[in-house]
Amino acid sequence: ETGVTQTPRHLVMGMTNKKSLKCEQHLGHNAMYWYKQSAKKPLELMFVYSLEERVENNSVPSRFSPECPNSSHLFLHLHTLQPEDSALYLCASSPSTGNNSPLHFGNGTRLTVT
Amino acid sequence: GNSVTQMEGPVTLSEEAFLTINCTYTATGYPSLFWYVQYPGEGLQLLLKATKADDKGSNKGFEATYRKETTSFHLEKGSVQVSDSAVYFCALSDRKAGGTSYGKLTFGQGTILTVHP
Numbered sequence: 139e140t141g142v143t144q145t146p147r148h149l150v151m152g153m154t155n156k157k158s159l160k161c162e163q164h165l166g167h168n169a170m171y172w173y174k175q176s177a178k179k180p181l182e183l184m185f186v187y188s189l190e191e192r193v194e195n196n197s198v199p200s201r202f203s204p205e206c207p208n209s210s211h212l213f214l215h216l217h218t219l220q221p222e223d224s225a226l227y228l229c230a231s232s233p234s235t236g237n238n239s240p241l242h243f244g245n246g247t248r249l250t251v252t
Numbered sequence: 253g254n255s256v257t258q259m260e261g262p263v264t265l266s267e268e269a270f271l272t273i274n275c276t277y278t279a280t281g282y283p284s285l286f287w288y289v290q291y292p293g294e295g296l297q298l299l300l301k302a303t304k305a306d307d308k309g310s311n312k313g314f315e316a317t318y319r320k321e322t323t324s325f326h327l328e329k330g331s332v333q334v335s336d337s338a339v340y341f342c343a344l345s346d347r348k349a350g351g352t353s354y355g356k357l358t359f360g361q362g363t364i365l366t367v368h369p
Contacts, residue, residue, distance in 0.1 A: 142295070180256075181296075181341070181359040194356065228295050240286065241357060243295030 141165040144229050144244035151219065152252055159214040159247045161229030168234055170212040171241065172204060175226040187212060188234075219251045254279045258342050258360035265332055265367050273327040273363050275316075275342035283344040285309075285318050285325040286357065290339040299327075299340070332367045339364050 142163045151157050163170065172184040186194035187206040201223075203215040212229055226248050230241040259274040277283065284303045288296040300309030305320035314329045325342060342360040 144295075178361070180361045181357075183356055186356065230295075240298045240301060241296075243288075243297065245293070245295045 142229055142231055142242050142244035144227075144247050146247060147245065148248045148250075150250045150252060151216070153219060153221070155219075156215070156217040158216065159227055159229075159249075161212040161214075161244055163210055163212075163229075163231040163242070165231060165233075165242060167231035167242070168209055169232045169239075170206060170209070171230040171232075172212065172214055173228040173230060173243075175228055175246070177225075181228070184214075216249075219249075221251050224249055224251045254283070254344060254346050254358040256342050256344055256358050256360040258340075258363050261362070262364035262366060265365070267334055267367055267369050268331045269367075271327070271329040271332045271336075271365070273340055273342075273365070275325045275327065275360060277323050277325065277342070277344050279323075279344055279346045281346045283346045285316070286343045286345070287314070287316055287325070287327050288341040288343060288359075290341065290362070292338070296341060332365075334367045334369055337365055337367045 145160045169188045171186050174182045174184055183196050184198045185204045190206045190209055201218050205213040226246045228246045229244045232239040232241050255278045257276050286301045287299040289299045290296045299314055300311040300316055302309040302318035305318055308317045316325050316327045318325055339362045341362045343357045345357050
């Protein structure tokens with residue numbers, strides 16, 4: 139079992155739906171992240187949480203709403219998405235927020251917005 | 253700002269061939285450099301890292317040396333295997349003096365590697 143678990147693995151939703159992505163880490167890490175991976179584009183950092191406090195919000199539209207209830211769980215709430223939001227959403231965690239602290243990624247949620 | 257540039261892919265090699273994937277970077281502070289690998293249907297995994305100039309990261313036969321003078325971190329492997337087929341990402345994590353980067357990685361666009369038997 140990977141140390142970072144994401145559910146669901148695949149999600150198809152209409153533009154008027156509301157859904158949530160879930161991430162859980164079993165590594166005892168203090169920091170968690172959401173990244174977006176689109177075809178032929180570099181990975182984009184969306185949000186960073188350190189000890190359950192949001193420390194970075196990278197100009198992400200408000201239709202994406204993160205939630206970090208504790209240091210082991212991270213959610214991404216989705217509503218009124220657009221087709222261009224279709225992508226692979228990756229959750230990651232790290233022991234701390236230092237720059238030498240490598241990220242551990244989950245396998246991602248493949249999101250398709252119809 | 254920070255940026256990472258990787259060689260364009262896809263790269264197609266025969267088994268046991270020598271691999272080089274070029275990576276150059278631009279950073280304003282004191283970057284650490286990473287190579288991540290993504291196998292089909294999976295998330296990214298850390299392959300190797302280097303935290304200061306002239307450091308060499310190595311893992312699973314892959315190597316990369318942090319070259320500050322050329323701002324490069326090229327990935328090499330002497331003899332690739334079919335199981336090395338994946339997407340490879342170069343990344344940096346920059347920390348300004350006295351600050352932290354919150355694990356904010358800047359990624360290159362990724363290089364697809366396909367190894368044929």
